[in-house]
Amino acid sequence: MTYPKQIHINIDVTNKCDRNCIHCASNSDLKNPIDISCEKVERLLKEIRRINSTVFLSLTGGGEPLMNEQLPDIVKMVYNFQGTKKFSLVTSGFLDNDIEKKRLKKTVKNAPDYKKFKFCLSLHSFNSKAMERFEETFKFLLDSGPKNFCVKTTVAPSDDIHSRLEKLFEKYKVYPFSIGHDVWQRFKTRVFTKKVYDEDFENDSLVGFAHLFDYWYVCPDKKKLILVSTQFLSPQGRAKNLKCKMFSMHRACSAIFRERLTDFHIDSNGSYFPSGYCNTKTYPHMTIGTLDEKIERIIDKRRIFVKNMLGLIISDKRLYDRKNDLCSLCSKIKAEQDALATKLIKGGDNDGRTITGRTYWAEQTRQYIWNKLE
Numbered sequence: 565m566t567y568p569k570q571i572h573i574n575i576d577v578t579n580k581c582d583r584n585c586i587h588c589a590s591n592s593d594l595k596n597p598i599d600i601s602c603e604k605v606e607r608l609l610k611e612i613r614r615i616n617s618t619v620f621l622s623l624t625g626g627g628e629p630l631m632n633e634q635l636p637d638i639v640k641m642v643y644n645f646q647g648t649k650k651f652s653l654v655t656s657g658f659l660d661n662d663i664e665k666k667r668l669k670k671t672v673k674n675a676p677d678y679k680k681f682k683f684c685l686s687l688h689s690f691n692s693k694a695m696e697r698f699e700e701t702f703k704f705l706l707d708s709g710p711k712n713f714c715v716k717t718t719v720a721p722s723d724d725i726h727s728r729l730e731k732l733f734e735k736y737k738v739y740p741f742s743i744g745h746d747v748w749q750r751f752k753t754r755v756f757t758k759k760v761y762d763e764d765f766e767n768d769s770l771v772g773f774a775h776l777f778d779y780w781y782v783c784p785d786k787k788k789l790i791l792v793s794t795q796f797l798s799p800q801g802r803a804k805n806l807k808c809k810m811f812s813m814h815r816a817c818s819a820i821f822r823e824r825l826t827d828f829h830i831d832s833n834g835s836y837f838p839s840g841y842c843n844t845k846t847y848p849h850m851t852i853g854t855l856d857e858k859i860e861r862i863i864d865k866r867r868i869f870v871k872n873m874l875g876l877i878i879s880d881k882r883l884y885d886r887k888n889d890l891c892s893l894c895s896k897i898k899a900e901q902d903a904l905a906t907k908l909i910k911g912g913d914n915d916g917r918t919i920t921g922r923t924y925w926a927e928q929t930r931q932y933i934w935n936k937l938e
């Protein structure tokens with residue numbers, strides 16, 4: 565069996581967040597907080613080295629990374645790992661919080677090359693303090709952040725976030741770096757981005773898939789370039805309750821359309837999911853393994869998952885027109901798990917162990933995918 569030369573992985577640095585955004589796709593709050601540890605990330609990197617692979621990592625999603633006190637050390641470790649091709653960190657920034665400010669300072673210091681470590685500050689209008697938080701962090705980044713950095717906005721219909729952003733930019737003498745916006749000019753923007761970030765669009769998951777359009781800005785006084793990327797709000801997590809109309813871009817199981825790129829999502833608990841962009845990534849029944857397992861086994865399990873999905877894609881209407889329902893394969897897995905759960909609850913657990921909730925579903929899914937779908 566050959567294993568991929570490069571692996572794309574999204575890691576949830578934590579699942580906790582105190583920002584309370586009403587659109588949070590991860591449903592993040594302070595209940596049941598779990599941070600990923602340096603030890604777990606180290607285990608992942610060792611596995612990648614063992615199979616002679618390289619990795620594109622995104623530290624994004626799940627919660628606010630600045631709330632994990634090990635963030636600077638995690639970033640340092642990933643940065644110094646030879647197999648890291650590139651990695652990015654997305655944070656909503658700090659506001660009146662010296663601990664988080666110091667943590668961010670240490671984090672950016674630990675990864676000085678912006679071509680290897682892409683720092684992204686996110687901005688969205690679904691939080692009353694978003695603009696204040698953004699401004700405080702943006703000021704810090706202009707003065708002492710990485711040489712170049714990114715701003716990532718999420719837009720919803722009737723959003724004025726870009727005009728508010730431009731007003732703030734003017735205040736700090738940050739101006740549009742106009743390359744134009746027709747098709748040809750947009751191509752030139754991409755070429756320019758490639759030059760600045762030495763970016764491979766074919767292979768950078770964040771750039772290639774998530775972003776709708778990119779604009780460059782420049783701060784001549786501080787000699788900094790800022791890339792503003794925009795993505796649509798998608799109806800996941802708490803965003804599902806928003807009144808504005810949204811349609812998900814994830815029409816089919818993303819594990820399939822990203823088959824070419826081996827892609828995993830790892831939650832802050834250290835569990836693997838088959839893809840980084842699936843609407844069901846936070847459902848425990850989709851866990852395909854943990855960081856304690858050999859990575860070859862996880863890659864194989866993902867292949868099995870994708871192979872089975874390909875057989876179903878033509879027949880399942882929900883793959884084309886999903887309303888956050890489960891598709892056939894997941895429905896099948898879940899039905900089987902439910903049946904097993906009923907049996908177990910009636911008959912008791914033969915091993916005498918107490919396995920509940922998340923652990924239970926994770927174990928059942930591992931067994932199902934590994935033993936039956938093969």
Ligand code: SF4
Binds near residue numbers: 590656
């Ligand atoms: S969107 Fe980000 S900042 Fe807002 S609550 Fe969710 S994790 Fe926190």
Ligand code: SF4
Binds near residue numbers: 818850894
């Ligand atoms: S429900 Fe399952 S099969 Fe459907 S998109 Fe999500 S992970 Fe893929």
